[in-house]
Amino acid sequence: MADPQPVRRYRFGAFEADAATGELRRQGILIKLNAQPFQVLLMLVERPGELLTREAISASCGRTEPLSITSMA
Secondary structure, three states: OOOOOOOOEEEEOOEEEEOOOOEEEEOOEEEOOOHHHHHHHHHHHHOOOOOOOHHHHHHHOOOOOOOOOHHHO
């Protein structure tokens, strides 16, 4: 039997992000967030204090061109 995956749930301020379900909650209330912005959020909370380049963020989202604010909308 395989080891169960560790729970990847992050709390920051009034927010909680659950990597397994792709849900973001604020004080327990579900916040609707598309997959790509959620992926960027996870990158940021998993690497506190690190500088993340636009290229690294784009690569983690499976994109070949760098992200822009408008491309995540």
